[in-house]
Amino acid sequence: MKSLSTFRLLTLFAVAFSLTGLSAFSSSTLHLPAVQLAHANAAPTEPWYPSGPSMDTLVTVIFADQASEFNNIQAKTIDLTDWPLPPTLTASLSGNPGFFVTSPISSHDFDEIEFHNGNNFWGCDFSFTNSACGIDVRQGIAHLIDKNTFVTTQADIAGVSIPLDVGIPPSDGLVSPNPCAWDALFPQSGPACVVGAAGGLAYHLAAATAGVGPSHPTFAWTPGLGTPDFCAAADHFIHANLATGKNPTTCVLTGISGAVSAHVVNMYTRIDDPPRYQGGLSIAEAQCALFTGTFSQGCAGFVSVTQGPITGFTGFTTSPTGVNQNWNEYTAGYGSVFPFDALYFQHHGQFVSGVPSIQPPNGPCSSLAVPSFSAGNYMYICDTVGDTFGQQLEFASCVSAPGDPTPGQVTPTFANCPGTTTPSSTSAGYRAEDRAGSRAYTIPWFSPKAQYGYLSNWQGVVNHQGNGIPTFYTWLSAYSPNPAQAGTIRQGFKETTRSLNPYIASTIWDFFMIGNVYDSINAINPLSNSQLLEWMTVNSLQLDNSALGYTPPAGTVSTFRFTLRNDMYWQDGRKVTSYDVKFSYRTLKDTGSFQGSGLAPMVDVTVLSLTQFDINLNAVGPFTKLTLTGPTIIPGRYWSGTCAGAAWDNDIAAGSVPNSCMTADNAKIQPGYDPLLNGLVIGSSAWVCQSSTGVRGVGCDSKADGTQNPDIGGSYTLARYGLGHAPGSSLTDSYFRSNGALALWAWSGNNGDFTHDFINFSVVARCVGQAVTGGSTGCGHWQQGIGGDVNGAATKVDVPQIGIVSRFVGVNWVQPF
Structure with a gap:
């Protein structure tokens, strides 16, 4: 895509x-x-071309995590990284002439804690986000992480990320809601409680401290025993009927329901990304402390922990015949979340795997949902009120209108699109955010600012506005006159x-x-x-x-x-x-x-x-x-x-x-x-998967058995579509946006305006058979250059030249600009 x-x-x-x-x-x-291109710090400013590839081969090298990848970029065994650099490495590489570091971007990424809302947590059926006990449980868990401390102390993101309370990065432009009334048990007040509030305010009563002990949390962002947020989490669990009381000093739960141990909750924490790995462990151990008084990463009868890469997470595979209740909590990350209508796709009940048991009249999920092995809403969020807001957001007749929520308001105002009775996308988007936050569909966590590193012998590396350098555009445009591996881009992948x-x-x-x-x-x-x-x-x-x-x-x-x-x-x-x-x-x-x-x-x-x-x-x-x-x-x-x-x-x-x-x-x-x-x-795109013997569609990875998903240390190898042909010489066996095709388009003289291009075609047609020298007024251009030369010499205009000009009639290479 x-x-x-x-x-x-x-x-x-x-x-x-x-x-x-x-x-x-x-x-x-x-x-x-x-x-x-936008200006970068150390990386050069240069244009990108909507054509390519500029290199013959793309090799993607698979690593276990970003730490391994970063070691390899420093060793220069790869050319490009696919993950933002941590602050310490950014500083190190910026001063090294062997590397370029891109300018910071406010990325369209964010991380969050996700829940399987079609599952049972400690005896509470979440009922697809609709049960009162489920809201209490999720809100309680939200109190167990101090996002403000997290983004200033977690080494990989300290100083280059911001806390987040909504599932939309700030770079997307939607104003954040006032979260101070989300928690009915612990409503907040004060000057920070306004529309456009900074992240880290929701479900947060005080800065995390180590607490009264005797057990203390491993991580600085985890509230300890007896602290305000730990005690708030306990109150929510009590309100959800998981327990009848709490210790007056430590707030450890007492009178724990027998149903709790029948529904142990699993935290799947990603080992391939340190912030999410440590964040997942911290929440797991805080949950254990609520039940046992001990901050432990797993506790029998209450919480289990699974550590693994993204490929090990089972939640992405949904069932077309039922609801796979094979996970509970997950440390998730989203990329390319842009613009703010992503709320619609993440949370709407239409995007679950639609089976009769969860659709009307049997359940709250949308009747439009279809059975799927790979549903986008694998969290099974099915809130009809939230769905309505999402629908209004996505299909409004205007993006914004006078009277939309604006930063600084204590109570938001809302606006309809002019001449209608339906809200603007901005007003509906605010309501969608507010609904998601107040019911704690998920726990949005942080959004980074990103800088990427690559070897300084490369040019044409595109720093995508919200996604950085690992994009199709980089692999299309990147070029090196002296690559470490001839004709080859060596791209690191922190995951298979x-x-x-x-x-x-x-x-x-x-x-x-x-x-x-x-x-x-x-x-x-x-x-x-x-x-x-x-x-x-x-x-x-x-x-x-x-x-x-x-x-x-x-x-x-x-x-x-x-x-x-x-x-x-x-x-x-x-x-x-x-x-x-x-x-x-x-x-x-x-x-x-x-x-x-x-x-x-x-x-x-x-x-x-x-x-x-x-x-x-x-x-x-x-x-x-x-x-x-x-x-x-x-x-x-x-x-x-x-x-x-x-x-x-x-x-x-x-x-x-x-x-x-x-x-x-x-x-x-x-x-x-x-x-x-x-x-x-x-x-049909720029790169071809082919075997070492040239058979296409097969054999482009390093696994001996020919299966997909290379192992750690393995790779995919793709070939430029058109490799083996002179630039622009093959119509049916090269990329239609190759550099050669772009040169032919420029040579053709067409510009995408049909009237102009048909006139241009008629001019070329009149040149057919005209002598190369003498009597060929107006035909010289078509007799030479990339479309006219034959064996390096000008030639008469004939079928090949007519074919080239005909091919590009109506084509503006950068349409509609």
């Missing part, structure tokens, strides 16, 4: 695309569009992947790999995340039903019409068509896939031709197009359950693929299905 389903800002910024020569094939007459299956993938490392092999319809500008580039498309527009020229599917209120570029080919040489888009979108939504959440308002895809299609929608909001165009496009011939292989090819040749083909092969959407082992890692 070029944009991971949650990715945008609210205000459009003006982008300046400068005309800059491309070094790979520069000349005095060749000028290409570029996007200027969980799955390369587009229907199962859920982690950022999954989508790092998938996004390099598969394309998305649109792509965001990494330096201004609200700006959307037409990536696979020539253009797009929004239409009312009356302008469609056909009767749309029932429920359609608006439609986006897209026209695909005509020069895109799968890595097996077959053409990308509108039917592949329809198949991808229908099946990703129908299977409830993690990346399919952004397709929620889609009614259907109506194919108009092999290169034009409509996405029919039942609702539209200010963020819809950005989320709608993010999922990866998958080749239907390989994934269809009813029309795979030759059947799909024959339908395409006939010009139409029936609706009956638009279902995914059930065997291939199972959690255990390995597309790498089965040779299906075939996309």
Whole structure:
């Protein structure tokens, strides 16, 4: 995915695309569009190009955690890191000429403690966030960590992170709610209790101290026995009927219910990220102290602790037939949370695995939820009030309106969009945040500012506005004239992947790999995340039903019409068509896939031709197009359950693929299905998965058995799509956005305006057969350069030159800018 389903800002910024020569094939007459990078501290300021790759090979090296990765970047065994540097290493590398350190970014990331709200905690059924005892338990746990102390004393994030009380990073622009009334047992007051309150205020009565003992917490951010927040947590547990009382001095629980030990709570704490690892341990030991009086990392009959990497967390695999109650608490991290409509996708009941036992009339989860192995809302948050706020947030007719909540208000005001009775996204978003915080769906924790390190012999490394350097854009643009490994980017991964299956993938490392092999319809500008580039498309527009020229599917209120570029080919040489888009979108939504959440308002895809299609929608909001165009496009011939292989090819040749083909092969959407082992890692994007013998779709990792998810110390190796061909020389076996293709586009003289481009085409057509010298007025350009030269010499304009200019009619490389 070029944009991971949650990715945008609210205000459009003006982008300046400068005309800059491309070094790979520069000349005095060749000028290409570029996007200027933001200034960095030590890293240079340079443009990025929406073309590439600039290197032949991408190797992603797998580590156990970021500490191992950081050791390797210092040893220069990798070129680029994928994780923010800790403060001490930032200082060290900044003074070393062998490294570049990027400028700080206010990242679109945050960490939080998550709960399985479809599970039972110590005898309290959370009832999908709807039980009173569940709210008390979660609020009690929220008192067990002092976020302010955490962000100033945890070594990896001290001084480069801020505490957070809501599940939206501050960089996303949504004002935070006043949290002082969230805790009914311990309401807060004072000058800090205002709209826009700083993080770390919610469920926090006093700075953490070691307490009265005799047992003391391991970590400075854990409130000790007898301290105000420890005692508040005890009161919440008592209010939840987990116990009848507490010790008057220590606040350790007394009269513990017999049901508690029948439902031991497990904390899954991530060992691959020190802040989350230590934070998870601290909460586990505080919970133990509540029940036993001893701060221990696990206590029989009450709390167990599982330590593991992201790939060991079982919660990402949901059941399509029931509710997997296989976890309780998890130290989670989110990336690319942008813009603030992420609240809708994280918390809405539509994105659980929908089974009858939890849907109306049997349960509170949305009737729109479908059974899924990889549901985005794996926390099973199903709050109908919160769902309403989320729906209003996502599909408002305006982002903001006069009267929205503003920082400094004690009591927020709210506003409807002009001329409507429905709230703005900002007003609805505030209410969604407030609802989530007051019921403690999760415990948002902190959001970092990030700086990344890489070797200083590299250029074209893109410091993404909210995600840093580990992005598709870096792997597209990065170039070194003297790499340690010839022609190769050596990218560190602090984790291995969980799955390369587009229907199962859920982690950022999954989508790092998938996004390099598969394309998305649109792509965001990494330096201004609200700006959307037409990536696979020539253009797009929004239409009312009356302008469609056909009767749309029932429920359609608006439609986006897209026209695909005509020069895109799968890595097996077959053409990308509108039917592949329809198949991808229908099946990703129908299977409830993690990346399919952004397709929620889609009614259907109506194919108009092999290169034009409509996405029919039942609702539209200010963020819809950005989320709608993010999922990866998958080749239907390989994934269809009813029309795979030759059947799909024959339908395409006939010009139409029936609706009956638009279902995914059930065997291939199972959690255990390995597309790498089965040779299906075939996309249309910049990088190719292929074996050492050149067989595509298989064999691109280091495991001897050919299965996905390399072990620690292993790697994936991808090849540039088009490797082996001269720049721009192959239409069907190279990336349609390769540097060679960009040079051909610039040579063609087309600019995306159809009138201009058709006139330009007619000029070229008149040059066919004209002599290279004499009598060829106006034809010289087309007889030389990358599109005209043959064996280094100018030639007459003929079919190849006509084909190049025809290929780019209507193409603006940076459409719509």
